Amino acid sequence: MEPFRVHILGCGSALPTLKHNASSQVVEIREKLFMIDCGEGTQMQLRKSKIRFTKISCVFISHLHGDHCFGLIGMISTFGMLGRTATLRVYGPKELGPVLDSQIKTFCQGLEFSVEFHAVDTTKKTVIYEDRSLTVESIPLKHRMPTCGYLFREKPTLPHIKRDMIDFYHVPISQINNIKLGASWTTPDGDVIDNSRFVEPADAPRSYAYCSDTRYIPDLYKLIEGVDTLYHESTYASDNADRARKYHHSTARDAASVARDAHVGKLFLGHYSARYNDESVILKEAQEIFPNSYLTNEGMVFDV
Template sequence: MQPFKVYILGCGSALPTLRHNASSQVILIRDKMFMVDCGEGTQVQLRRSRINFNKLSAVFISHLHGDHCFGLIGLISTLGMLGRISPLHVYAPKDFFPILQQQLDLFCCGLEYEVVFHVVDTTKNDVIYEDKSLTVMSVPLNHRIACCGFLFREKPTLPHIRRDMIDFYNIPECQRNNIKNGADWITSDGDVIPNSYLTVPADPPRSYAYCSDTKYLPGLYKMIKGVDLLYHEATYCSENENRARLYYHSTAKQAATVALNAGAKKLVLGHFSARYDNEDVILQEAQTVFPNTSLADEMVVFDV
C-alpha cells in the first residue's frame, strides 16, 4: 500500500506558547506532498521533521488569521534560496492574494520559480484540486472570517494481480493491464480463467479531512462522511463552551460528535487554547463521545 501520512508541524492556537507551534501540517499521499496551513515557525518544524522542502507541490491555506498563514512568505523565500524551479501552487481565499503579491514584490524579487495562485471559494463544497490519483475538496466552515477545511481523498485503484496465478498460466506481461481492467484469460486449450481467479480486490480508497477553525457545525459530518482520519479543532473543553461560541471555535465534545456522526475511523484534535497546560482534559472529554481519539502534537505522524 502506498504511503498516506499526516505530519503535524504545529497544533497550537493564535497565542504563541512554548508547548505548541502555530498551525501547519504536511500530507504525504503516495509520491505527492502538500502543506495545509503555514503558521509562523513552520520552516523550523520542516527541518525538524526532515521533510524535503522542495517536495512540496502545493500549500492550502484555510483562512487569513496569522497563526495559519504568517509563515508562508518565509517558506516561499527559503524555497527560492534552495534553488527551486518547479511552480508552487497556493490555494487560499481570494483576499489573500493581493497581500501575498505585495510580500512577493517586496521580499522575493527574482524568484526562479512561479507561485501560482488558486482562489478557493470557502462557501462551497467543491473539488479544488485533482490529479490521476486523488482529489482535494473544500469544506465550508463557520469562523469569524471566510474559512474552509480540506478533504483529501484517494481515487479508486485497479485490482492487484495475483502473481502466483499469472505465473501458473504463463500469462504474458502485455496482458496484465487487461486483466487488471477486468479481462478473463483464455488458455491455449480454450479454457476460460475468470478474472476473479487472477486478481485480488484493490485497496479501499483512503481519505483525510482537515477541519480548521470553526464554530460547531451539526451538519459538517455530511461533507466528510466515512472519512478515515479526521483532524478537527478542539480549542476548548465544554466548560468554556460559551467562549468557544463567542470566538467561533469548537469544544472537544463537539469535535468528537462530528467524528461520531461522520462515521470517521479516527479523530485527531488540535488548535489547543494556550490556557491549557495539559491537553489530557481535552482528550478525555472527546473520548467519552468518540473513543478512538488522539491529540495532535508536534512531530507526530499519523498514518491514514
C-alpha cells in the same frame, strides 16, 4: 500499501506558547507532499521533521488568521534561496491572492519559480485539486472570516495481480494491464479463465479531512461522512464553551460529536488554546463521546 500519512508541524492556536507551534501539517500521499496551513515558524518545524522542502507541491490555506498563514512568505523566500524551480501552487480564500502577490513583490524579487494562486470558494464543497491518484475538496467552515477545511481522497486503485495464477496459466506480461482492468484470459486451448482467478480486490481508497478553524457545525458530518481520519480543531474543552461560541471555535465535545455523527475512523484533536497547560482534559472530553480520539503534537506522524 502506499503511504498516506500526516505530519503535524504545529497544533497550537493564535497565542504563541513554548509548547506548541502555530497550525501547519504536511499530508504525504504516495511520494507527494501537500502542506495545509503555514503558521509562523513552519519552516523551522519542517527542518526538524526532515521533510524535503522541495517535494512540497501545494499549500492549502484555510483562512487569513495569522496563525494559519504568517509562515507562508518566509517559506516561499527560503524555497527561493534553496534554488527551487518547480511551481508552487497555493490554494486559499480569494483574499489571500493580492496579499501574497504584494508580499512576493516586496520580499521575493527574482524568484526563480512561480507561485500560482488558486482562489477557493469557501462557501461550498467542491473539488479544487485533482491528479492521477487523488482529489482535494474544500469543506466550508464557519469562523469569523471566510474559512474552509480540506478533504484529501485517494482515487480507487486497480486490483492486485495474483502472480502465481499468472504463472500457472502462462499469461504473457503484455496482458497483465488488461487483466488488471478486468479482462479474462483465453488459453491456447480456448478455455476462458475468469478475471477473478487472477486478481485480488484493490485496497479501499483512504480519506483525510482537515477542519480548522470553525465553530460547531451540527451538519458538518454530512460533508465528511465516513472519512478514515478527521482532524478537527478543539481549541477548548467545555469549561470554555462560552469562549468557543464567542470566537467561533469548537470544544472537544463539538469535535467529537462531528466525528461520531460522520462515522469517521479516527479523530485527531488540535489548535489548543494557550489556556490549557495539560490537554488531557480535552482528550478525555472527546473520548467520552468518540472513543477513538487522539491528541496531536508537534513531530507526530499518523497514518490515515
